[in-house]
């Protein structure tokens with residue numbers, strides 16, 4: 001027997017949880033379900049940014065009363081999410097007040113429980129798959145993408161865990177962003193084989209696909225509950241079951257569902273949606289450089305163009321593309337074309353979009369270096385405002401701020417970090433200050449606004465803090481400062497904005 005006691009630390013509360021030596025949570029699951037009587041049981045697999053919030057939406061379903069069990073892995077880096085949900089702290093920090101509201105309602109109703117035990121699948125009427133499916137990128141320090149790989153091993157294992165435990169008539173609803181072809185060629189055969197091996201009927205289970213469009217941030221819950229959805233089933237029965245379920249959790253009167261012909265189509269819709277956005281951003285990159293060289297304010301130009309209804313979603317300049325989806329989904333699609341549909345060629349343009357976007361932090365950094373006019377930041381104190389990749393939420397996955405930060409360290413800067421939504425920067429394993437007054441106690445040389453958090457927008461507090469410093473170089477990487485703020489700050493400091501060549 002292994003005598004080492006493993007622990008998992010809750011980054012939100014700093015509590016340390018001892019991991020169970022024997023992974024058996026049956027009694028607690030049975031007790032939870034007993035208290036919930038005859039309610040249909042929904043199990044959400046994966047308690048990350050999507051699954052944790054999806055479990056809240058299911059626990060607060062519109063037309064049904066579900067008993068909801070969230071399941072994640074008993075690993076040091078994930079066990080804390082399970083404990084945290086059961087102990088009273090929701091594991092996602094975001095500016096949407098509905099998250100805490102929904103969580104407290106679920107706690108009061110006692111219809112949400114979290115576990116690591118796959119036994120939960122055996123009790124489920126519906127299993128929602130909200131786990132990650134990663135792309136392993138081979139990139140160098142400067143963001144050059146040399147290659148990538150999609151490994152389905154962990155995803156297959158997760159589906160096997162469902163197949164080895166589920167009821168024969170379960171509805172499995174895949175929400176994970178998957179390479180097109182995955183439900184037909186991977187998920188369906190695995191569940192069928194598992195049921196066969198267990199001597200169960202293989203004609204009764206239903207398999208649906210409905211990708212998540214959740215937007216972490218101020219409208220987190222609404223982006224699931226009050227938003228349009230696309231769905232499909234592996235067969236007609238599955239499509240009907242998927243639609244029936246979705247109608248209980250989504251305001252479909254106001255936001256009608258869209259059914260597509262098969263699961264390949266919905267899987268393709270998701271990665272196409274994100275590839276389109278990634279390419280749209282990549283398109284803005286070279287124009288940002290052009291604007292900087294030509295003395296043009298690209299924000300002003302884009303806003304003028306956006307007045308044309310056909311050009312409303314032209315993108316603005318920025319520090320880069322981060323997060324879990326846009327940085328990988330075009331590659332998932334290209335991989336699928338070659339590996340699941342045996343095509344000789346991938347999706348060249350979409351891959352190129354990712355390559356361009358991956359270089360954005362380097363361009364923003366080079367712009368700063370050129371404008372400061374130094375080769376090195378030795379002896380300089382630099383404050384980064386925001387480490388999250390997205391405004392108003394604490395998500396640092398593939399944040400473009402990470403390479404920007406790395407370049408600063410490489411150039412010998414002393415870097416200070418502030419983010420109201422991130423206390424611990426997991427990828428860098430460092431603490432981040434949440435009190436903005438605290439970071440301004442340092443005598444700074446450079447302040448870069450690196451995330452568009454609401455706390456930095458139209459903020460008197462930030463303006464006062466910036467004015468409290470001696471002459472600074474201020475870099476706005478996302479165009480958050482207003483014209484008035486730029487004019488005022490320029491009286492004392494040097495202000496530059498990525499994508500604006502008109503400020504000198």
Ligand SMILES: NC(=O)c1ccc[n+]([C@@H]2O[C@H](COP(=O)([O-])OP(=O)(O)OC[C@H]3O[C@@H](n4cnc5c(N)ncnc54)[C@H](O)[C@@H]3O)[C@@H](O)[C@H]2O)c1
Pocket residue numbers: 045046047048049050051071072073078130131132133154157158161175176177178212213214215216324325
């Ligand atoms: N984050 C977003 O904004 C967003 C938006 C739309 C779609 N998506 C897609 O949703 C999916 C999930 O994304 P996410 O952001 O929640 O990822 P995440 O990494 O935050 O969460 C995934 C969770 O699944 C858990 N997990 C992995 N294997 C498991 C298993 N076998 N059993 C139980 N739990 C397991 C992980 O431990 C992790 O906690 C991805 O496919 C993503 O592309 C994400």
